Amino acid sequence: MNAPENLAHLTPEIRQRPVPPGLMAALQTRFAAQCSTAQAVREQHGRDESVYDVPPPAAVVFAQSTQDVADAVKLAAAHRVPVIPFGVGSSLEGHLLAVQGGISIDVSRMDQVLSINAEDLTVTVQPGVTRKAVNEAVKSEGLFFPIDPGADASIGGMAATRASGTNAVRYGTMRENVLALEVVTASGEVIRTGTRAKKSSAGYDLTRLMVGSEGTLGVITEVTLKLYPLPEAISAATCSFPTIEAAVRTVIQVIQLGVPIARCELIDANTVRMVNTHSKLGLREEHMLLMEFHGSPASVKEQAETVQEIATDFGGNEFQWATTPEERTRLWTARHNAYFAAIQSKPGCRAISTDTCVPISRLADCLLDSVAEADASGIPYFLVGHVGDGNFHFGYLIDPAIAEERERAEGLNHQLVARALSLEGTCTGEHGVGLHKMDFLLTEAGTGAVDMMRSIKRALDPDNILNPGKIFTL
Template identity: 65%
Template sequence: MNAPALAPSLRRPVPQACLDALAARFGDRLSLNASVREHHGRDESPYPAVPPDAVVFAESTDDVVAAVQACAAHGVPLIAYGSGSSLEGHVLAVEGGITLDVSRMNRVLSVNPDDLTVTVQAGVTRKQLNNEIRDTGLFFPIDPGADASLGGMAATRASGTNAVRYGTMRDNIVSLTVVTAQGKVIRTARRAKKSSAGYDLTRLFIGSEGTLGIITEVTVRLYPQPEAVSAAVCNFPSVDAAVAAVIQTIQMGVPVARVELLDTATVRALNLYSKLTLRETPLLLFEFHGSPAGVEEQATTVQEITREHGGMDFEWAVHPEDRNRLWAARHNAYFATLQLRPGARASSTDVCVPISRLADCIRETNADLARASFPTCVVGHVGDGNFHVQMLLDPDSEAEWTEAETINRRMVRRALDMDGTCTGEHGVGLHKMQFLAEEHGEDALALMRQVKQAFDPLNILNPGKILPPPTR
């Protein structure tokens, strides 16, 4: 599969003096090993690996400061790396340089249950956090599927299956500690519930994908664990019918916690991969949170709605272990669908549209997918208008890659025509840069470039991502 266009001249040399400065600070936590570099030069995107020149393992904010200062002194690119689970080429070292691995920054720093907040280092993963706070009766709801690091989730403005009720990372971050491109440490906000003091730097760094600063600590909101939780599967005769049921549910204000769409191909893949026995038609996977009476009321209302749209009766996952198995299978959908075409690479893409246009967007996208020469799957966090397409490609076929990119462009432009966005949660990285001008306009892009120049005048922080070159 073709790598992203990259002229060899774009790869900046790393002076020995920079490596010497890093070695003096980090010792054996600086690696030049080829396999380590290769591992850090790829993510879950379809792009081939583009490894950095070296990898540094940070364990503290002071380590990050030292790495930034060494790279700034020599004009060397620095790419932050959490768990490597991104899907759009975010961590590829397209201009060479140093990868800064923060996975060892994995301490929960302070839990404030009375304020419903917790502060963690950037390398803490969502599963680790919930394991460490489970005895408090609280939980962190943002669930992108992969066991991503919270620093990476902040940097990509992640969301996931719970976003329909609990929002995204943008809604649940209270404050960040960030190392700037000059090696300064700033805290973007205090822990107060709200503030009107100055520019909202927190929201500026959320979604910046490591291009404006390196996030080292994250303070997030927590929620009480629901008193009652119920999950159910409902099969439908078509994707259209399932989506229509979701739209009516959301427009009626039913506070479902999760509602996920899986098309027939995805259901088949989950059955094979996770040893399930789901009926192989399009389905919705629901979860309801609240009091026992509230959960029962929500479920009754939604079941009535689904029947109006041809949905079959709910099949309940009553026991926690059944619910966990079902959601684990949903989170493994990426890997499960890969088994539909052994040896394939997945090109994954997502868009998000206003809920009123979701059915049209999915219907027209499915018409394109029906003509594809390779297997495809559709899944969606459809409660907030977001859906994903996974295309299973022969990694040696340029024709399939070209065809997949044509489908992706049509899908994105369709979403933009519906007043949607080119990415609901994957982020921009390399893959979605081409659409930013269409979504935001050249004047807005020019302002973004000014922000990047002000924050990172040497262009050392994850260069070559998010912002396309200016048009001439």
């Protein structure tokens, strides 16, 4: 499978819209010190974890309430100026970049847990609350929020990108765990979608429409989430394998047998070495599965024994257990820091991250061929995956100043996505489309489906001011 001659979107289309002095004056009058045009602040809000270099927004509004968001959007709408929601800036696909100029609305100060309804297993929060803060707030009730994308992302950003993470194999993604939203529309109107009830057949499912819309249909200002009881028992384990195929075949059999494993992560040997150096661990430097089991003591023991038996059949060895909270936290922190461990392994580099997901039965087919291509390319990379649900990530480490490295890495990414789509998978399991996967979305969904998305966008945002230039172009 050869790389295409013309790799699309190595450079995003930048089409800056003018920001009239009248809008800037109105923002300063309404928001005073909450509105900044300082170069450093603008640059901070014009950069994420992607490789794109885009001019920063013209101004940043630090919203402290839903009314602040609504007023900022109304002012921008009156001048047809783009608005880009901003949480903590951890997105990987260029979601928050001001490719058409405009203003950034930073909701990080909207960081309150508004209500905990322990009896109903729900919590309602503002969008700037991070996932760790949610869990800190609800743990005294014996509850937790399972969606865990690695970075301590904001809940609003997680909803906007339909995030998932290490626990998705058992608890699902943000799609399954958001019950209701408060959203500011393109006109500045505040609407609510959904309720705290666990199900509804009332009209169009606007909550699901907004979850994953990446800020292109509205600015999320409140989120109601499902919670879960903290498991009675939790056990984590690592297991090393002589080959990636052996590790992947183990995962496939575990899932197909219906073992209710909570987390099942693949870390290749190269990444284990990076993690050991970064986190000062002594993990065996072979391909590894990092697993976690939730339930009663008896069920956890049964799950673990079943998985250990399967792993042994595929050559797994060095099963090591982490049963204390401290040991588990250390392991999972190291896993979540794999991205940063990789970046630090090549000073000055940036990572082009992939995000494919395939049906579990096709995981080995997709992953093994992609590993062979990456090895042959000569580009340093890391490989991690939420393989329990068929999702995995390569991070190709490149010097952003060397165009040839960027092109080779993008070629690998293109080949990987093409392979995943040919196996009835997706171009993005959890990161979202943003700027980086726009052409891939068209290939995956087809012209008719993308045109329907465009029709929805035009109906809800006729002046195209809500995070324009993302997902698809108009």
